[in-house]
Amino acid sequence: MIEENLAKRAKLVDEAIPKFLPITPPDELYHAMRHLLDAGGKRLRPTALLLAAEAVGGKPENLMPAALAVEFVHNFTLIHDDIMDEADLRRGLPTVHKKWGASKAIISGDALFSKAFEILSCAKSEPSQIVESIELLSKTSTDICEGQWMDMNFATRKDVTEEEYMRMVEKKTAVLFAAAVKIGAILSGANRDISRALWDFGRLTGVGFQIYDDVIDLITPEEILGKAQGGDIIEGKRTLIVIHSFSKGVTIEALGKSNATRSEVSTALTKLKESGSINYAMNKALNFVEEGKNALRVLPDSEAKMILIGLADYMIERKY
């Protein structure tokens, strides 16, 4: 039921992409900009934006440009992140830089980023609401860059604190969810309390979602995950799980060891279970999502509000 409601809105987003980002000369650039967008994706952010608008009594049918702007920003960050991570595959396709080379992937990301502001500035709303939305989306984009920068620096550090990790995750992942739902509220003329509640909802569930994702990467068997288990361990990622285990004095030999054997990874997993680090992170994730849902209490009850709550649950149920 929730999934159907989400899928219905995701389909509207899918259909709007070619309309708002048609292939125009130089065609190849627009194909590169559309590459990941056309490969699918769950459209969680634009869907959440449309639902937020509906939940505050707005007209979601007018908010598709804003919804796409948020999805474009998300996809722009994926294109550039894939260059930095030297990732070969995304959504089952070669990444943009694999297909077009790093230089053209940089430009494609840049162009998608500027298109986001272009279509948001053409939204059918009050100019003051558009300005507020653009201010929020640009601040959010700066936050994402800050989060990505912090994350890159963490990889070479042993002393990352839980507080630093939480700040990084908030910037890198959560603020774009928060901005999405808040923009839905702003462009629908919602008052400050309601906008703020939606912002909190997006931020808290976004943080919960990222922590959950790190747990999933660790505990899901290869045959379900579709890739080797414990990839984050081998990459040396400072996830909340790893940071917690450090605080318990646990030593993870496989951490950041690119040639770690399956048995070494398995040993690491056992240690992380025994130290309570996996449970610790999982509980944190669930608590964040619960707090996020609670933030919506100030909203009047509606179908859209129920679907938003369902979306939050869906985000931490979608795998394993």
Added chain:
Amino acid sequence: MIEENLAKRAKLVDEAIPKFLPITPPDELYHAMRHLLDAGGKRLRPTALLLAAEAVGGKPENLMPAALAVEFVHNFTLIHDDIMDEADLRRGLPTVHKKWGASKAIISGDALFSKAFEILSCAKSEPSQIVESIELLSKTSTDICEGQWMDMNFATRKDVTEEEYMRMVEKKTAVLFAAAVKIGAILSGANRDISRALWDFGRLTGVGFQIYDDVIDLITPEEILGKAQGGDIIEGKRTLIVIHSFSKGVTIEALGKSNATRSEVSTALTKLKESGSINYAMNKALNFVEEGKNALRVLPDSEAKMILIGLADYMIERKY
């Protein structure tokens, strides 16, 4: 006199940079974003924006955020272009990717780009004027990406037409000048005719400036240019000069030949002079700038208008 007037405004821009882009955590990211900005530059675009505002009776003192937004976009394109061109030096300093690596240079450029929209959205103007300015700046940024993409594709083609070259130059270089002066007009409440005239001024002088720059790179002796003469020839750049010589059936052996000798470059130069290609491009450049200045006829006479005209002349007088 003109140079003093330009320098005065450039200094105001210089002083505003640390105020609007302070070093905040993560500090290193902000140092990377400020790296090229702090290295100086002529600030032609923000200066032109402030002058345009003054020329239409606006208050330039309120337009510093917009002026900086345009300068940030310019610097963001430089950071990313330097990665693509694998350039080591810019404004006498190591480029951002030389100093911080390509990944961090990508993020620094992205963050500077989003900061541009952030400060423009906080400008002290009517919301409808801000929205119009943001729409223009974002469309312009998309144009710059299109121009950069076209330019990259030209390097591997032998059949680039003059028309294609002009379109590329307009997008890659001229529209940001045009946007700068038009935003100065929009945020000062100028009417459409005046805004349009300023746009034409920026576009035409911007095209003229880029063509002139290509001529200068070719004809300036090494001891004045500070680098080897004819670098564009060796790189194989499809400049207007080269495109014209192709149309005259001239063969340039040194074109795109990275190990071309000084004497081969010299032969190429002689051929380009004899085919009239250098004169052709130089005349085009001067005509564009003249047309650009003519576009300002609809503006009432003022000191700022005179300085804008002086700026146009300065752009094609500043070297050799």
